[in-house]
Amino acid sequence: MPEGDTIFRAARTLNRALSGQVVTKFETQLPQLARVDDDAPVAGRVVEKVDAAGKWMRMWFSGDLILLTHMLMSGSWHVYRPGERWQRPRVQMRVAVYTEAFVAVGFQVPVAEFHTAATLARHRSVQRLGPDVLAEDFDAGAAVAQLRSRPELEVGVALLTQSLMAGLGNVYKSEVCFASRVDPFRTVGTLSIMELTSLVEHARRFMKANVAEGVAAMRRTTGRANPEERLWVYGRRGEACRVCGTAIESRKQGVEARVTFWCPECQGRS
Ligand SMILES: [Zn+2]
Numbered sequence: 210m211p212e213g214d215t216i217f218r219a220a221r222t223l224n225r226a227l228s229g230q231v232v233t234k235f236e237t238q239l240p241q242l243a244r245v246d247d248d249a250p251v252a253g254r255v256v257e258k259v260d261a262a263g264k265w266m267r268m269w270f271s272g273d274l275i276l277l278t279h280m281l282m283s284g285s286w287h288v289y290r291p292g293e294r295w296q297r298p299r300v301q302m303r304v305a306v307y308t309e310a311f312v313a314v315g316f317q318v319p320v321a322e323f324h325t326a327a328t329l330a331r332h333r334s335v336q337r338l339g340p341d342v343l344a345e346d347f348d349a350g351a352a353v354a355q356l357r358s359r360p361e362l363e364v365g366v367a368l369l370t371q372s373l374m375a376g377l378g379n380v381y382k383s384e385v386c387f388a389s390r391v392d393p394f395r396t397v398g399t400l401s402i403m404e405l406t407s408l409v410e411h412a413r414r415f416m417k418a419n420v421a422e423g424v425a426a427m428r429r430t431t432g433r434a435n436p437e438e439r440l441w442v443y444g445r446r447g448e449a450c451r452v453c454g455t456a457i458e459s460r461k462q463g464v465e466a467r468v469t470f471w472c473p474e475c476q477g478r479s
Contacts, residue, residue: 213264213376214419214428217343219286220261221420223268223313226288227256230308232270237304237321242276245323249274256308263338263375267329268306268313275329276304279320287314338375342409342416352409353402360398366463367397368408377412380443383470384430385411387441392476393462393469442470450475 235251237243254270261267266286268276278284284303289295289312295302297316304315315321329335340352355373367373368382377385386393389407391400400408415430429439431451441451446459455474462469 212378212381212416212428213261213341213343214416216261216264216266216280217376217416217420220259220266222288223266223286224259226311227268227306227308227313228258230256230310232256232306233309234307235305236302236307239303239321242304242321242323245274251306256306261341261343262335263341263371264378265335265338273325275324275326276306277320277322277324277329277332277335278304278315278318281319284318284320285316286318287316288312289314334371337372339371339373340375342374342376342412343420347413349406349409349413352412353405356397356405356409360396362397363394363462364391364397364400364408365393365467365469368393368412369463369465369467374409374412376416379467380428380440381412381415381430382467383443384415384441386469386471387476388415388430390476393471394460442472445470 232252232254235246237246251270251274254272254274257269257271259266259268264279266278287296291312295314301316302314303318304321306313324332339355340348352374356367359367359370359373362370364386365382368377368385369379383393385408388411389404391404391408419428430441431438433439438451442457445457447456450457450472453472453474455472457470457472459468459470461467
């Protein structure tokens with residue numbers, strides 16, 4: 210599943226290409242979108258902005274119409290110049306928004322819905338997002354409070370629970386726990402405020418660093434230039450911890466069985 214930084218970056222790219230532009234053509238293979246387009250055509254509207262809310266992307270059109278998409282595992286948005294060859298097969302196109310200068314194409318986007326401001330405000334999954342780690346006005350204290358509201362959850366599960374804190378995905382989950390020296394299998398209720406604050410601050414710092422201008426779409430948490438050394442623990446089962454040399458472990462966690470990586474020495478239970 211793409212992490213919030215992927216969605217944030219995609220939304221920013223789309224916003225730069227499309228905002229303020231008139232839609233010249235709208236294409237979709239999704240019946241629920243086609244129905245709305247028949248009744249209230251997208252073509253002729255202005256793209257007001259494109260933004261991200263956690264892992265959701267919102268494309269705001271003039272006339273109170275919002276295209277809400279979620280990429281889940283498979284989806285992606287590309288921006289092309291008109292006539293430019295697409296990098297994915299046309300059969301994978303689900304939505305395409307054309308303007309004079311650019312075409313935004315959503316490939317294999319599994320969740321796509323049209324909303325008005327009113328229906329979006331009632332949307333359960335978007336409505337119930339916790340503080341967004343990438344939001345300008347992110348409130349670390351509010352995120353800590355949200356996490357503390359579920360003391361029974363294991364830390365590795367809580368960090369992925371989008372209604373508590375929005376945007377973090379499976380790679381950063383492990384990295385954030387390592388950076389904070391917290392065992393991901395402890396329950397939230399056993400953490401000190403300092404540990405919770407450290408988790409939230411590392412989440413924010415790692416995600417922000419990965420959406421910074423000019424940074425390639427390669428996740429990095431160690432700050433090391435060598436691409437072989439860009440992550441602390443994720444994907445490194447059996448390899449030596451970069452801090453203490455102990456073999457990194459991994460195990461599936463939570464009902465969704467998302468894999469968690471950790472160093473049993475650096476992140477010893479306490
Ligand atoms: Zn270690």
